[in-house]
Amino acid sequence: xxxxxxxxxxxxxxxxxxxxxxxxxxxxxxxxxxxxxxxxxxxxxxxxxxxxxxxxxxxxxxxxxxxxxxxxxxxxxxxxxxxxxxxxxxxxxxxxxxxxxxxxxxxxxxxxxxxxxxxxxxxxxxxxxxxxxxxxxxxxxxxxxxxxxxxxxxxxxxxxxxxxxxxxxxxxxxxxxxxxxxxxxxxxxxxxxxxxxxxxxxxxxxxxxxxxxxxxxxxxxxxxxxxxxxxxxxxxxxxxxxxxxxxxxxxxxxxxxxxxxxxxxxxxxxxxxxxxxxxxxxxxxxxxxxx
Numbered sequence: 583x584x585x586x587x588x589x590x591x592x593x594x595x596x597x598x599x600x601x602x603x604x605x606x607x608x609x610x611x612x613x614x615x616x617x618x619x620x621x622x623x624x625x626x627x628x629x630x631x632x633x634x635x636x637x638x639x640x641x642x643x644x645x646x647x648x649x650x651x652x653x654x655x656x657x658x659x660x661x662x663x664x665x666x667x668x669x670x671x672x673x674x675x676x677x678x679x680x681x682x683x684x685x686x687x688x689x690x691x692x693x694x695x696x697x698x699x700x701x702x703x704x705x706x707x708x709x710x711x712x713x714x715x716x717x718x719x720x721x722x723x724x725x726x727x728x729x730x731x732x733x734x735x736x737x738x739x740x741x742x743x744x745x746x747x748x749x750x751x752x753x754x755x756x757x758x759x760x761x762x763x764x765x766x767x768x769x770x771x772x773x774x775x776x777x778x779x780x781x782x783x784x785x786x787x788x789x790x791x792x793x794x795x796x797x798x799x800x801x802x803x804x805x806x807x808x809x810x811x812x813x814x815x816x817x818x819x820x821x822x823x824x825x826x827x828x829x830x831x832x833x834x835x836x837x838x839x840x841x842x843x844x845x846x847x848x849x850x851x852x853x854x855x856x857x858x859x860x861x862x863x864x865x866x867x868x869x870x871x872x873x
Contacts, residue, residue, distance in 0.1 A: 594864045596758040597843045597850050610754055610762035612680070614688035615648025617750065617814060618696060619824035620772040625792055626824040628815070629696055629778050632787040643806045644796065647695035648688075648765070655686040658732035663705035664745030673749050674766055675836060685744050688768045690731040694724055696788070697779040700747065700770060701740040708743060708773040746770050748831025751817070753810040756841035756852075764838070767814055769831050771824040793818040809860045810839070 599605035618629040630644045656679040665673075670681040693699045693712070702708040712721075720737070723729035735742060748769045755762035772778070778788065793815040799805035800812050807815075821827040843852045852862040 592760075593758065593852070594850060596760070597852065597864070600758040601843065601845060601850075605758060607757040608760060608762045610764040612651035612684060612687070613648060613763040613765040614651065614684050614691060615646045615765055615767050616688050616692045616747070617646050617767065617769045617818070618692060618698060618772055618778070619769065619818075619827055620790065621824050622790075622792070625794075625822055626818070626827060627790040627792050628796065628818065629772075630789055630791055630796060631695060632789075643808055643811070645808070645811055646767075647692050649691045649694070650763070651680075651683045651687040652690070652727065652730055653683065654730035655683040655690075655732050656680060658730065658736075660686065660732045660735050661741040663741045663743050664747075670744065670749075673836065675752075675838075684766050685747065686731045686742065688747060688766070688770075689742055690724060690734075692770070694721060697721075698772060698776050699740075700743045700773065701735060701738075702743060703739060703741070705741050705743075708746070708776070709740070710775050712776070713779075746773070748828045749836060750831050750834055751810070751814060752836050752838045753813075754838050754840045756843070758843065765810070766836075767810065769818075769827055771828050809841075809854055809857060812860075813839075813854075813857050 596605060600607070619626045620629075621627075628646070630646060632644050633642060660682065662682075667678040667682050670685055671678045674681050674684055676684065689700045697712060699709050699712050720729065720734055724731060724734055729737075734740075750767045750769045752764070752766050754764045778790070796805060796807075797812060797815045797819070800807050800815075818827055821830065839854055839856065841852060841854050843850055845851075848865065850862075850864040852864065854860045
């Protein structure tokens, strides 16, 4: 591979099926992921995990903590700090109930997979150590979906700190994919006093890495990543501190990025609008393809 881009082998066949009308697109599931940042003496670093090779979706790829939205969090009104739900609904392009659930998913997944909780006993605080047995029992219940995040916050008497998140971008899995997600990417700064850990059963490695180093690893073919991960890493490069990146989130365009496929001169041309580096030219006479 010329780089470390994740490119499923069945894409060409599925793209052709979509083009000739024999493939019905799967409805994407809502999801959220968080670029958790901390400052180093050489600029901000981002927390990334490597998905286990056995995972059905993007196995072996480096990504950020993230996962699907729990529909139970649409319904339960949680204690909330920061911009109102109406503001988040406008920012994310959804209704207020969905906005709450998406923000809950971002905070929940960061806790489930990195052990970092963007919530506190008051609107101006965050919890400290979350490594005790009682915290771990609740985290395991969240992972198993035995407990909704809204219920978890209620039980703990915690306020969700939406002000610690910034909405960064939105990517929707291509229509020809068998597993599709409508994913909102957020940025956050590691709260003072909290530490990350590999709490995910889906990851075999976690790292703090500067965006330039991670993007360089992708360019050299050393780190496997999906297009949205690479794109967001490159978008973080201009910022000298984690706080600068968080402040910049408010001004970012949240128009969803969705791949397009077309037939051109005997090839399938796959492209992501605004992200030319990921354009692929796939011959139409081969059943499978690669990066």
